[in-house]
Amino acid sequence: MTLLIEHVLLVTLNDQNQIIGDGALVVDGRRLSYVGPSAKAPSGSFDRVIDGSRFIAIPGLVNAHCHSPANLFRGLFAASPLEIWRIYWRAALRPMTGEDFYASALLGAMEMLKTGATTVLDHFFGNQAVPFMGAGEAIRAMRDIGLRHVVALTIADKSLEETVPLEKPAAGLLPDIRRMSRSETREGRAWLEECESFISEHHDPEKMTTCCPGPSGVQRCTDGLLKGAAEIARRMRLPLHMHLAETKSQKVMGRRLYGTSLLRHLESIGALGPNLSLAHSIWIEESDVELFAGSGATAVHNPASNLRLGSGLAPLPQFLAAGVHVALGTDGATSNDGQNMFDAIRLATLIHNPRSADFKKWTTPPQALRMATREGARALGLEAGMLAPGKLADLVLLRSDTPAFTPLNNVLHQLALCENGSSVDTVIVDGEVVVEGGRLAKMREEEVLGLAAGSLKRLRPGIEQEIEASRALEPALAEMYFRVARES
Ligand SMILES: [Zn+2]
Structure with a gap:
């Protein structure tokens, strides 16, 4: 045409x-x-x-980080720190089926398109009982509605207690910890094979689909898994995506595990490069900003989610001054609670000013617009993001x-x-x-809304049960949160 x-x-x-x-x-x-x-x-x-x-x-705007299965749960969760919030949000995924992943991805894609986003990175984690955790259904939804998409399959191979600086958990909690770990993890080799077959089955740029590995976070993966994911991305010339240093406890855990920062650890195992985008990048050590800039990797800033979960503020003025590439995202609807990129642009422009005494370094509107367009496209390896x-x-x-x-x-x-x-x-x-x-133009909006509402209605009893069953873990995580918050 x-x-x-x-x-x-x-x-x-x-x-x-x-x-x-x-x-x-x-x-x-x-x-x-x-x-x-x-x-x-x-x-x-x-x-x-x-x-x-x-x-x-x-x-078109590029939403460089979100999780499509979260769209059904907007407004559901009370504000709480990430480690607590996460046990409930992950619990809500467990009853989901293929048709729910389809409906949820459609709902978010509709909101994004109608508010000017043309590309999304879906850091996809669903339900291990469904093929590719449901990612194939999300891809089908985004093709049907007409949204360009990069789907990073979320993988992790360490159990919960190895990734969060908990005190030695009470023996009574171990079954709950194991249950959560089982639903999230798999042995590393199995994940790498899963990633390769996901890519060979679904990656198709002609149909607007890019597939790539998406380790959940540095501290949630063994070095073998991180290296394997980086190797797949390099060999197949694909992006690589993961969460990085979203909370203070992740920074503390990184020091405990590696004796260095999470970013330096990524560098030491050869995973840091221009194809890597790192969601959040909040608890970055000052001495690492130059390393970040020199690597060509991209920090994906998700301001609404960071405020919602009280995670902290990424050092955006320092990043921009040092030449770190920065893209923007909404993050999932369980921590935002929408998928509107204009909201992310406005917040990114405004929220850093009170912390930066030098007003000459405040984020400007053109900078925020470039993050939301060409920087996002660059991070995802797409020839887009500018006219x-x-x-x-x-x-x-x-x-x-x-x-x-x-x-x-x-x-x-x-x-x-x-x-x-x-x-x-x-x-x-x-x-x-x-x-x-x-x-x-390609689907009826009433149909999208109807599918989403129908899914949640069907899922509600199962979700309530899963959320209830996860409550036992909250006190141990709250103890950890307050202890780490007091550390300097
Ligand atoms: Zn995220």
């Missing part, structure tokens, strides 16, 4: 950060073939022409006749600070229109 969009306000986020007042875009198949002034747009016949005079065009000829045709048209853009004083500031996704009119992914007039 060829498509011309003319007379549009173009926010390219290209290398020159060009903004073109009366711009035009040509989509030719899956890629952009022209980006520039309307007056110089190629003539000829197009399958479709869109008058863009009411619109602002931006590259430029040759790039993938992933873009968003926002209405300019909305409160967010009226009056139009500074389009970059207003994109980052005023927009909440409600101005999104048209979304194009891989050259195909998937949202038009603010509504999904």
Whole structure:
């Protein structure tokens, strides 16, 4: 299909950060073939022409970290520290079936597309009783609805008590600890084989699917598993994704296990490189910031989740000053409770200011917008994230006749600070229109909502039971949390 969009306000986020007042875009198949002034747009016949005079065009947003099975559980969990929250959220996954993973991924994908995201990294963990834990169902959902996706299969091979700095747990708790560990882990070799067959069965960039390994976190995996995952990614030229240093207790556990920081440990086993993206990267030691920047790896900042779980704030001003690549994510809906990337952009721009006395280092709206677009695309190895000829045709048209853009004083500031996704009119992914007039084009929204509501209704009794059965672990984890919080 060829498509011309003319007379549009173009926010390219290209290398020159060009903004073109009366711009035009040509989509030719899956890629952009022209980006520039309307007056110089190629003539000829197009399958479709869109008058863009009411619109602002931006590259599609890239949500660089979330967990699609969480979408069914938005608003369900009380705020609590990650280690406690996690026992309940992981418990909620246990009764889920393939159709629930499909419904949950559809629900999040719908929210993302309607609020301007065109790509997501789904750090997928589901239910080990379902093939590939349900990741194949999430892929089917995202293809059906038209969202580009990178699915990182979450793997871990250490039991809970080896990964959290608990006091010696009471003998009575051991069955609960083992039960949680069993549902999350597998022997390392089995996981690596699972990853390879997942990739060979589902990886297909032509269908907008990238598959890759996604170790759960450094301290949750043996070195053998981390090295094996890094080797698969390197050999197959794929991204590698994992959580890093999300909480203080993870930092403390890293020191206990390795005698060094989690980031240095990744370096020492050869896993640190430009294809690696590290969700959160909050408890990074000051002396590691240069190492981070030099490695070419990406920190994925998830501001809403970090506030929701009280995890801490990533050292964003230091990262940016040192040249660390930073992308943005929403994280899962159990710690956010939505999937709206404009929310992440606004928070990333604002929340670091009170901690940084040097106002000249405060995050600017253009920086946050670049994190949410080209930096995310770079981290995932995609030729997207900016409006430029040759790039993938992933873009968003926002209405300019909305409160967010009226009056139009500074389009970059207003994109980052005023927009909440409600101005999104048209979304194009891989050259195909998937949202038009603010509504999904490839599926009925009522169907998506109906599937999600039906899933939760069916799941509710099982989830309540699993959550109840997990309560026994909370006091030991709370003790650990307060003890670690007091450590300097
Ligand atoms: Zn996460």
